Amino acid sequence: MIRKFTKSALLLLLLALAEIATAQDGAAILEKVDANMSSDNRIFESSMTIHTKRGSRTITSKSWSEGNNKSFTEYLSPAAEKGTKMLKLEKQLWIYSPSTDRTIQLSGHMLRQSVMGSDLSYEDMMDDRKLNEIYSSEIKGQEKIGDRNTFVLLLTAKVEDAAYYTQKIWVDAERFVPLKQELYAKSGKLLKRMEMSNVIQVQGRWFPATVIYKDMLKQGDGTEFKITSIKFNQTIPPHLFTKASLKQ
Amino acid sequence: MIKFLIKGLLRDKSRSRLPIMVVAIGVTLTVFMHAYITGFMGDTIEMNARFTTGHAKVMTRAYAEDASLLPNDLALMQIEELLDSLRSLYPDMSWSPRIQFGGLIDVPDSAGETRSQGTAIGWGLELIANQDELNRLDLQKALRSGHLPRKSGDALLSNSFAGKLGIAPGDEFTLISSTMNGGMAMYNFRLSGTVHFGVEIMDRGSIIADLKDVQLALEMENAAGEITGFSNTGFYDNNQAEKLSDSFNSKFKTDDEFSPVMLSLSQQGNMGQYVQMSEVWSAYVSLIFIFAMSLVLWNAGLLGGLRRYGEVGIRLAMGESKGHVYRSMIAESVFIGIAGSVTGTAAGLGFAWLLQTYGLDISGMMQGASLMMPTIIKARITPTDFYIGFFPGVISTVIGTLLSGIGIYRRQTAKLFKELEA
Amino acid sequence: MKIALKLAWRNLTGAGLRTWLNVLVLSFSFVVIIWLKGIMTGWDHQAKTDMTQWEIGGGQYWHESYDPYDPFTLAGSHAKLPSQLENAMKAGDLTGLLLTQGAIFPEGRMMSVVIKGLDPGQSILKLPSRKLGTTASAIPAIIGNMMAKHSKLKAGDYVTLRWRNANGTFDATDVLITDIFSSNVPAVDAGQIYIPLATLQEVMLLPDEISLIVLRDKTDGWNEIPGWKYKSKAELTKQVDEMIKTKSAGQTVLYFILLLLAMLAIFDTQVLSIFRRQKEIGTYVALGYTKQQVVGLFTVEGSMHAVLAALLSAAYGLPFLAWQAKAGWTMPVDTSEFGMAIAQTLYPVYSAGLVIGTVLTVTITTAIVSYLPARKIARMNPTDALRGKLQ
Known part of the structure; x- marks a missing residue:
């Protein structure tokens, strides 16, 4: 009887420990993901393909970013967008268009508008905080995506101003890159899904070069985001992250 | 015979002038009113057309x-x-x-x-x-x-x-x-x-x-x-607009969701209901007016008969048959009706045209209005205006004469001279 | 005067059909004018009553930054009920609504909506708020007819509703449409969805906060509340006033033409009377009447048409108008989607002022029109008149 009791107590204890362990593991996994995905600075070129009812179009751009709060993007094509620049400092966003030679600050509800007709809003784009800063995580199990083993993490917002209350994220068990991410409303309803593919290794980091965003409430084919080249830990001249550089 | 009657009407002003004038004024009012109500009810439609729907x-x-x-x-x-x-x-x-x-x-x-x-x-x-x-x-x-x-x-x-x-x-x-x-x-x-x-x-x-x-x-x-x-x-002409959109859509509309489609004003939003309502209102108001107009002209017909009491007496005394007098008076009333209706329609259209072109500015009555409400009321001439005056104009005049003329048959030749003496 | 009236009566009845036609036309004018004006007043009443019952109550307080034309202001327009109004809230004399921007996704199409949190227990607005009290697995929601038509939703349907709470966190859930109401007030219908106030406050993380307050009755002394703008009923119904004003201004022309028509008949009758009754006129003068008295006699006779018309109007018009006021006039077209508060059936409202005013206007006009041709009498040579020699 006693033995039985000890056994079950032990089991409970173990279970509790395991619970703590998975929570810690979750945080650790997320830490690794963040380490992989964010860096002190990076320069990348990308293309974004937006599918509309009338067909699709692709926009290419080059971005420089430092930490999570500073980024500068210049659009390269198509012709109509070429030369448009975007500067993000902390919570502020400026856009410069060469055709008007104007620098415009976007704020408030304008930040909730979609970027270039994609399924992303400026706000989505601007929230560069590390996942670990916003979410506490918990391992929910393991799943296979394609031929890759993944940990399935459930992220729950620990800050008040997260755009999505919970996220489900499938992290490659070996390379620690997310392969799939689902964004949920507070009620638990699935709002957006991102599917990553084409994982490449750059300067020792694994990086998903292709992401497909999809707004799950709307009909449509979503937005495809591709990184065509990326470099980490480059020296970026500080003046790039000033409003003056927008006009250059 | 017709020529003779017309000549008589033309030469004897008292027989024709006043009756024709009355019919003409009545018809003028009817035509003008119809153009006015059409324009008035159509104003909101036109306003919507200009700003949002087009025709x-x-x-x-x-x-x-x-x-x-x-x-x-x-x-x-x-x-x-x-x-x-x-x-x-x-x-x-x-x-x-x-x-x-x-x-x-x-x-x-x-x-x-x-x-x-x-x-x-x-x-x-x-x-x-x-x-x-x-x-x-x-x-x-x-x-x-x-x-x-x-x-x-x-x-x-x-x-x-x-x-x-x-x-x-x-x-x-x-x-x-x-x-x-x-x-x-x-x-x-x-x-x-x-x-x-x-x-x-x-x-x-x-x-x-x-x-x-x-x-x-x-x-x-x-x-x-x-x-x-x-x-x-x-x-805006609803029939025309709907025909137009049918014609266009039969030519251009395809299964492709980017193919052009034409919608008449009434096919957009809630304008269809408004178009319907204004048509019904116009019809009601026109009906009321035509009815009232008919009574007035009927009365005018009666008065016209009375005016010629003496003349009829003389004609009867001279041996003209009662039937002949009666028929000729009815024939004359047809001419009076037609002449009055033609003049009245022309005048009514003239007034309506003025109101259609220049509008009636009611902004004085609308001070402080902040709504997009028409402050200028305009008439609108439609094909109906060209014939609507003829119904009360001719029919009522003739009915009036028909009724008042019955009196002819009641008159006794023996008493005629006594009447004429007076 | 008594003789004048007696003579006038005798002459009029003697003329038979002619008189009755004139009287009929005049009485017709009375009834039509009173009815049309009554419909206008009725419309005014109905539109305001409907707005009161569905939308504005006895007046409203708006949060100072609330702007109904700019949905982007909604995010910042909310506050707790001002303490001055707490007692009135407890007494049920006002109800609060919380407004926020959101979107619904019927069949994957995104439609922007204003989400309104409404107290299911409120009794100030006619909105079927008790349908928000039904407990179901999903959040109950009600929408108006027009909204239902545009979104192709029916009662019993589920639809995804998305919003962002006060912190900007996305939230979405499937709501159950528990009722579709039909209202004549587009402002409570188009682009709007109602869910229980407490639910919206909870999901928005805005406990007890509201954007606007609807009062049951007009109140004095509350006008100044810091942070809130008072909107009186008169201010909120200004649009109706303007619409009615335009319509009335336009109709005045109709009355004028109608009156002109009736006057044409009177005028014609008077001209003929004076022409045909020269001998009678001569006789009056010979009997010692002054010309002015004779003119008066004829004027009274003409004006009596209006009096008779008023009596006739009373005979058939009163029952008609009374029946209309009770049964209403149903417009033969569907008015549900007008951009304004207009009911399918309008109930005319007549005031004593309207009836008396109309009768007076018509009678006075008739008197003037009767007098005009009668002036000719004053220029007559009595001897010629007596002999009937005038043309």
Whole structure:
């Protein structure tokens, strides 16, 4: 009887420990993901393909970013967008268009508008905080995506101003890159899904070069985001992250 | 015989002048009233037509479904070609492409950075190429400061909106919106003037610019959200508009959701119900008037018979048969009815034309009105006006004579001379 | 005067059909004018009553930054009920609504909506708020007819509703449409969805916060509450006043033409009377009447048409008008989607002022029109008149 009791107590204890362990593991996994995905600075070129009812179009751009709060993007094509620049400092966003030679600050509800007709809003784009800063995580199990083993993490917002209350994220068990991410409303309803593919290794980091965003409430084919080249830990001249550089 | 009667009528003014005048005045009133009620009831329709629906409107099928969201990504393309075919197929309508859009107006400081901002609803209209749209929206009258757009880059803003943004005519501002492809649109305008329409929604934050500028800004070269059509008569005719849209759709509409589709005013939003209601109202009011008019002219017919009491007596005394007198009087009343109706219709149309052209300004009665309510009442001449006066004009006059003439049969020859002596 | 009236009566009845036609036309004018004006007043009443019952109550307080024309202001327009109004809230004399921007996704199409949190227990507005009290697995929601038509939703349907709470966090859930109401007031219908106030406050993380307050009755002394704008009923119904004003101004022309028509008949009758009754006129003068008295006699005779018409109007008009006021006039077209508050059936409302005013106007006009041709009498040579020699 006693033995039985000890056994079950032990089991409970173990279970509790395991619970703590998975929570810690979750945080650790997320830490690794963040380490992989964010860096002190990076320069990348990308293309974004937006599918509309009338067909699709692709926009290419080059971005420089430092930490999570500073980024500068210049659009390269198509012709109509070429030369448009975007500067993000902390919570502020400026856009410069060469055709008007104007620098415009976007704020408030304008930040909730979609970027270039994609399924992303400026706000989505601007929230560069590390996942670990916003979410506490918990391992929910393991799943296979394609031929890759993944940990399935459930992220729950620990800050008040997260755009999505919970996220489900499938992290490659070996390379620690997310392969799939689902964004949920507070009620638990699935709002957006991102599917990553084409994982490449750059300067020792694994990086998903292709992401497909999809707004799950709307009909449509979503937005495809591709990184065509990326470099980490480059020296970026500080003046790039000033409003003056927008006009250059 | 007819010739003889007409001659009699013409020569004896007392027999013809007053009766014809009365019939003419009555018919004038009827015709005028009908044109007036048609115009009055149609005013709201025309107002809607000018600002939103047109008498007919061409959009893509997909745009038409979500028109309230201003989905310019679903706009019509190759509009030049479409306009050419519209103009050649339906030359009695004038066609104007329009783009409606939403966006942000950003006013720069001296360094070219954001000083003030506000959200706006925009209209791209043909303002420079021709005067049609200027006249349609009565922009000259709405102008509060500055001038109307004259050259590319000029734009109008709502008066209070410009005040809120702190900009005056001559200043530059930037429109931020999304292009037809969903890209970011930024375009500089120069504020040429400010406008006030007296409608909350339009006066709150509107930008009106030339179509070409808006096409450039939104990357909509040779594209437009809608092509509005206006009948050259200046008035909405529901039957005609519906026939027009049927004809167009049978030619152009396909299964493709980007194929153009034409909707008549009544097929857009709730305008169909309004068109119906105004038709019913017009019919009711016209009916009331025609009824009242008939009574008046009937009475006039009776009076006409009495006027000629003496004459009839003499004719009977001279041996003319009662039937003959009666028939000739009825024949005369037909002429009087026709002559009065013709004169009255002409006069009524004349007055209606004046009211159609110049309008009746009721703004004095409407002081302080802030709604987009017509302050000028206009008549509207329709084909009906050309014949509507004849029903009361001829029929009632003849009935009046028929009734009063019965008296002829009651008169006794023996008493005639006694009457005539008096 | 008594003789004048007696003579007038005798002459009029003697003329038979002619008189009755004139009287009929005049009485017709009475009834039509009173009815049309009554319909206008009725419309005014109905529109205001409907707005009161569905939308504005006895007046409203708006949060100072609330602007019904700018949905972007909604995010910042909310506050707790001002303490001055707490007692009135407890007494049920006002109800609060919380407004926020959101979107619904019927069949994957995104439609922007204003989400209104409404107290299911409120009894100030006619909105079927008790349907929000039904407990179901999903959040109950009600929408108007027009909204239902545009979104193609029916009662019993589920639809995804998305919004962002006060912190900007996305939230979405499937709501159950528990009722579709039909209202003549588009302002409570188009682009709106109602869910229980407490639910919206909870999901928005805005406990007890509201954007606007609807009062049951007009109240004095509350006008100044810091942070809130008072909107009186008169201010909120200004649009109706203007619409009615325009319509009335336009109708005045109709009354004028109708009156002109009736006057044409009177005028014609008077001209003929004077022409045919020269001998009678001569006789009056010979009997010692002054010409002015004879003119008066004829004027009274003409004016009596209006009096008779008023009596006739009372005979058939009163029952008609009374029946209309009770049964209403149903417009033969569907008015549900007008951009204004207009009911399918309008109930005319007549005031004593309207009836008396109309009768007076018509009678005085008739008197004037009767007098005009009668002036000719004053220029007559009595001897010629007596002999009937005038043309």
